[in-house]
């Protein structure tokens with residue numbers, strides 16, 4: 056086996072998708088939390104024996120809860136990437152670090168490019184931004200890959216929440232004034248694997264930051280409406296009405312960017328990677344979820 060990649064967050068959406076990929080010549084190692092607690096990292100050097108790259112998918116992703124648990128969010132989203140990147144530097148291996156659209160400011164206008172000024176407005180966004188900086192400062196060869204609005208048939212995400220609530224309610228209210236780019240965890244995992252393979256095969260590949268989402272954009276309301284249309288076509292029960300509301304109508308502990316759309320053209324230029332339109336990926340996930348739903352019509 057030529058390659059051995061250490062993946063953190065192996066039980067999350069993206070980490071799970073990475074382990075489902077068929078990668079000839081690559082062994083993916085995803086230690087469970089008991090072995091690799093990102094909030095209290097052990098000595099990493101023994102874990103990195105034979106490892107040729109680190110892919111850091113683990114994170115404190117509860118955006119609202121982070122407002123009341125800033126120390127835990129910082130430990131996992133800032134201190135852990137710093138330690139992982141320092142270990143990668145010592146081992147002479149690259150680190151691919153997943154970050155977020157929520158590093159961008161509340162009120163600016165996307166699509167954001169990688170070099171645009173950031174301005175996080177939440178604890179989650181700030182701790183992820185600081186994690187990026189720690190990786191950049193570590194001296195490790197690195198790819199920082201910002202993604203957004205991640206969904207999959209596994210784990211917890213907006214689409215699964217919508218379909219669950221939509222099966223119980225006739226009327227839903229969904230925020231329609233935040234814009235972004237939905238991203239399928241499996242599509243992102245394929246891109247992360249391609250980026251990692253480039254870093255391990257080409258020592259001249261420069262470090263940098265790249266944006267990676269599915270193609271296209273929408274609002275949370277647009278995403279919910281598409282998921283419900285897809286679910287109805289699969290015979291799932293959906294609400295009769297999906298009412299668009301404003302952010303002010305649905306207050307949350309954490310502020311979120313009004314427009315967090317990411318411009319992914321650098322990823323296409325540097326790696327030849329362009330993810331499919333988000334609607335196709337949503338349809339695929341809804342079909343998977345419908346197949347798992349007992350008693351649909």
Ligand SMILES: NC(=O)c1ccc[n+]([C@@H]2O[C@H](COP(=O)([O-])OP(=O)(O)OC[C@H]3O[C@@H](n4cnc5c(N)ncnc54)[C@H](OP(=O)(O)O)[C@@H]3O)[C@@H](O)[C@H]2O)c1
Nearest residue numbers: 064066067068069092093094113114116155202203204205
């Ligand atoms: N989800 C999104 O919409 C979104 C949007 C933009 C960017 N991102 C970024 O994309 C990456 C992957 O996100 P995701 O959606 O796959 O997240 P996720 O499904 O919430 O998974 C998070 C992973 O981190 C692990 N983790 C959390 N705390 C840990 C700890 N103390 N020790 C060890 N593992 C710990 C979780 O393990 P347990 O299962 O044990 O909790 C889980 O495996 C993250 O960097 C995230 O910031 C996500």
